[in-house]
Amino acid sequence: MRRRAWTAAVVVSVALIGSTVITQNPAGQNQTAGAAVKSVGRGAPSVHARDFQPLGPNAFGGRGRGAGRGGGGPVVFNGSARDGATPPGIEPLKIDIFTSKDFYKDRALWSDKRYFRCNSGAALEAQWGGNGVEIIGPNGPATAAWGHCDRDMPRSALVSPYAFKTAQAHYEALMAEAKSRGGPTQHTYATVPGEWTGRYARPASQGNDTWFFMQKVQISTVLSLLTPEYQTRAVQEHYHQGNTNVAHWPSQYCWPEGFLRRWHQAAVGEHQIIVTPQLVQIMTGIARNFVTNIYVGRQFNLEGAVPRLGADVPRWYGETIGFWDGDALITWTSNVQGWKTHAAFEHSNKMQSIEIYTPNRDENGRLTGLTHEAILYDPEAFVEPLRIVRNLNKASGPETGDPHTYIECVQTIYPVNGKGTPLSPGATFQYEVLDMFGRPWAKLWERYEKNMEKPVNEDLFDFSKNK
């Protein structure tokens, strides 16, 4: 028995050579460092968004144009220039996203942050007042404001630090680690960490933000994560949010939020977690419901286009399996429906994630929350895997607080002439039925791309050469 234990220890040691030495709480705030864990696929040190400043441009306070909600005091502008001015020391490009007549032709400029006037994705979508604060300038997009060109998060903070090319390889490596430690841990109702069950505060505040909030990263840096097709899609959205002022945020039409919005501050509120030996459920949402069911101990069917649990039907939020490795819950999500996250980028049906939940504790050992580390794999959309690390800070058990709200979205905004428009009862308009699984937002934007030279897609219908 003792010899077997020693053999296992040696195997583990060899297997973990070259792996990172980390704590279990890389992004935790209110926790003491957990026991050191060696892993090839979780817990690597992360760069925190809280250590960076928002790029802007945006404004707070004041009244009227350039003012913010809840204003009244002096306007505070966060940016480097506005109303047509140029930031000191910055030579603007002759054409940028705010002046271009055809952004498709500008691809060579997309990697230059000046093309976006150093706006963050979140700030660019707010130029016309997308978040209640209009700073576009007196002459429309030509006078759009500039963000801070000297601010950015390093690209390395956005990508996975691990060597895995696929979610499957990542999951299998973490499973191998768990087995080398005698796992995966098999829980009963007597041993499952029931203290996880409860309410977790909305992960939205500064200090608990992530790069995916799109406030602290240059758009050109974000684009460097994407494949050419998905770069084009992202720039198309930025163009219409910043230039033509045609924003299509999915939930404004009661469309689905999409898988990646789970990580966006505006899409999720309080999280409610229920832990059982065979199923862990995480519920959250603001405009739509996000329900993540983690089926502990189950296996994916690997025979289809992507791994899945159920029928060969892409699911809006995928299907998730997982296992316990000690006090860490490790999950794999696949079979996700492609969609978009506005101000960020689109993802494809090939999206998969590896997510690791580890407990954070205070000096008395009391659970204060969970560190949620996610590694995102999408070989169609991303040039390499991405990583988001955040905290879910526990607010209480289920014995207190508001109950979870199941959301039903009732549509009040409609795409009238391709633009989102609130309509009153009795109003009528001509409605074009959209291809909901074929980038419906892009179809609406096409109305505002009349003279652009769009990339030509494959001709689906010509079979004359096949006869």
Added chain:
Amino acid sequence: MKTFSTSARTSNRRARQVACGALVVAAAVAVMVPSLRAHHSFSMYDASKTRVFTGVVVRVNPDVNHLQIFFAVMNEERTNVLRDQKGQPIIWAVEMAGSAQSAREGISVNAFPPKTIMSVALHPLRSGEPAGDRGQSPLFKCPVNTPPKPGKHCDSVEGHVVIGTGQLPTPTS
């Protein structure tokens, strides 16, 4: 006063048994049908009419309640698709069971990517709009990039895949 002979009573009993049996079957069907089609009434479709198409898939809409395939109708030569006066492909929609049930049959986003050539029979909308209900008809998928010969359907192409049983029905006039 009305009287019944023994044979008449026996006949009546049989009739009642048959009626009871029919009721049981009807009840069973009534229970089953809503489970398949609980999302909306299918009375919009004209089940007395059948149309048969060969078309090119442009999108599979994997809705939970009823999967739909949108397809462009092929021309008689099977070289391209029919187009309207503006030159746009004429798109039809065919509605089926829920996406999970359809996937178990072999009909899914992954199994029917855009450009797939397929043949399907459907009961069209009473309104004349280009959509219909597949009903119980089989669906035939041509091999990749292999359209049928002029005027033919995928069931005539070697290597086709059939989903469901039977043959393509004869279209009504």
